[in-house]
Amino acid sequence: MADGDIRRGPGRLGVPSDASVILSDVPGSFTWKVLHERHPALIQKVRDATPYDPDRLRALDLLLGEITEGVIGPLRGATHDRDLWESWDRGHLGRRWDDAPFLWAESYFYRKLLAAVGYFDPGPWWGVDPFEPFKQAELFGGAVDDELRALDGFSALSPGEQAQALTLKALWGNRADLGFLISAGGSGLDVRVPGLVADDSALVWSMIDDLSAAGASPAGDGSPAGGGPAAGDGSPTGGASAAGGRSSAGGASPAGGRSSRVCLVADNAGNELLPDLVLIDHLLHARGVEEVVLHVKPSPYYVSDAMMADVVACLRRMSAAGGRAGEIGGRLREAMGSGRLLVRAHAFACAPLPYEEMPGDLREDFASASLTIMKGDLNYRRLVGDRYWPPTTPFAVATEYFPGPVAALRTLKSEVVVGLEAGTVTALEASGKPWRVSGTHGLIQARS
Numbered sequence: 311m312a313d314g315d316i317r318r319g320p321g322r323l324g325v326p327s328d329a330s331v332i333l334s335d336v337p338g339s340f341t342w343k344v345l346h347e348r349h350p351a352l353i354q355k356v357r358d359a360t361p362y363d364p365d366r367l368r369a370l371d372l373l374l375g376e377i378t379e380g381v382i383g384p385l386r387g388a389t390h391d392r393d394l395w396e397s398w399d400r401g402h403l404g405r406r407w408d409d410a411p412f413l414w415a416e417s418y419f420y421r422k423l424l425a426a427v428g429y430f431d432p433g434p435w436w437g438v439d440p441f442e443p444f445k446q447a448e449l450f451g452g453a454v455d456d457e458l459r460a461l462d463g464f465s466a467l468s469p470g471e472q473a474q475a476l477t478l479k480a481l482w483g484n485r486a487d488l489g490f491l492i493s494a495g496g497s498g499l500d501v502r503v504p505g506l507v508a509d510d511s512a513l514v515w516s517m518i519d520d521l522s523a524a525g526a527s528p529a530g531d532g533s534p535a536g537g538g539p540a541a542g543d544g545s546p547t548g549g550a551s552a553a554g555g556r557s558s559a560g561g562a563s564p565a566g567g568r569s570s571r572v573c574l575v576a577d578n579a580g581n582e583l584l585p586d587l588v589l590i591d592h593l594l595h596a597r598g599v600e601e602v603v604l605h606v607k608p609s610p611y612y613v614s615d616a617m618m619a620d621v622v623a624c625l626r627r628m629s630a631a632g633g634r635a636g637e638i639g640g641r642l643r644e645a646m647g648s649g650r651l652l653v654r655a656h657a658f659a660c661a662p663l664p665y666e667e668m669p670g671d672l673r674e675d676f677a678s679a680s681l682t683i684m685k686g687d688l689n690y691r692r693l694v695g696d697r698y699w700p701p702t703t704p705f706a707v708a709t710e711y712f713p714g715p716v717a718a719l720r721t722l723k724s725e726v727v728v729g730l731e732a733g734t735v736t737a738l739e740a741s742g743k744p745w746r747v748s749g750t751h752g753l754i755q756a757r758s
């Protein structure tokens with residue numbers, strides 16, 4: 311494929327001709343720095359965190375050499391996902407890392423890192439998550455204690471305030487991205503800017519209320535369950551049993567034949583996954599949603615991305631915390647046991663491609679949901695396409711291929727953005743700050 315073709319990417323309806331695919335080929339640019347500074351720093355951190363043997367250390371050295379001076383090499387040896395990666399290659403193997411799409415190059419880097427540490431190889435290092443030490447430190451840190459304790463005061467909030475608080479916790483939890491913190495350095499992230507650059511939260515909650523209203527009250531008393539962020543029961547503890555929610559929501563078909571089912575596509579573990587789980591509990595327990603499907607990664611990815619092991623670790627952490635966190639953790643365990651909370655780890659979750667290229671079974675999963683909530687920056691890039699979109703491109707245009715209603719909760723940590731008002735863009739640009747990539751700004755966008 312010629313360079314010009316890579317920049318244009320596969321043809322796409324509604325994509326402005328100047329929305330070129332983001333590469334990493336401009337020295338000193340944000341994306342170039344991710345490949346040339348963040349990834350080498352991450353290799354060093356991984357080496358330091360785990361006592362690898364000489365073979366693993368050599369493999370990490372080779373990877374460092376490849377990403378800094380070499381071209382993109384193939385996966386070596388017999389590996390379970392060779393066919394998948396062959397099908398995901400778009401002619402980038404053998405090229406310079408900088409010349410592949412940023413999304414592709416970053417994703418493949420994480421796969422090669424797992425190869426270097428022997429994550430998929432039969433032997434002593436099989437299944438040893440190179441990022442586990444960082445995830446553990448975060449999950450058992452004081453910040454999580456504070457967040458879990460704060461749930462105790464939650465029921466004092468009005469239903470509208472609860473909806474708002476849950477959304478914002480899940481949104482800003484996305485700053486807890488350990489890969490991103492590597493670049494931020496010891497001083498941590500800059501202070502967040504509370505006003506969102508786009509805020510469709512009212513649409514999100516009205517879609518959720520529509521689901522609830524289609525069934526009976528989650529309390530099973532016949533009263534409407536939702537009524538917007540400012541109505542309905544809303545209390546995570548004030549609703550009915552799991553069985554009550556299931557029977558009430560199960561009969562109706564709120565969105566043209568769809569059942570009351572929400573997909574939440576998770577991003578980071580720990581400080582982000584915990585508020586996501588609280589939100590899921592709220593949907594199941596207080597909003598009458600029949601079923602939630604939580605999508606996680608099948609293997610370690612982008613440092614802190616959530617896998618099944620992280621879901622289990624979070625539930626244990628909640629139970630151990632007691633109080634309201636413990637109650638929520640207990641309900642979520644029950645929901646998993648009864649099948650109301652399903653966890654999926656689809657291979658495509660670690661694919662180096664936009665969701666537009668998702669396989670049929672995943673498409674069906676999202677198509678059968680009344681709402682899919684995409685968490686985080688990487689999912690956003692994959693949802694709208696990792697391109698230099700004009701920022702005023704409507705979110706609905708960028709996501710029109712998506713098979714059902716979709717919402718995005720994201721802190722901005724990369725260059726892509728759509729769905730902004732022209733005035734917002736002007737004000738952000740005038741600030742002179744790196745608002746697209748600094749993790750200081752957030753957005754909630756949705757289309758029904």
Ligand SMILES: O=P(O)(O)OC[C@H]1O[C@](O)(CO)[C@@H](O)[C@@H]1O
Pocket residue numbers: 344416484487489490577578612685686687688689691723724
């Ligand atoms: O955890 P998140 O929100 O997906 O963020 C990861 C993001 O960090 C980066 O690796 C660099 O900012 C992005 O490329 C990526 O989208």
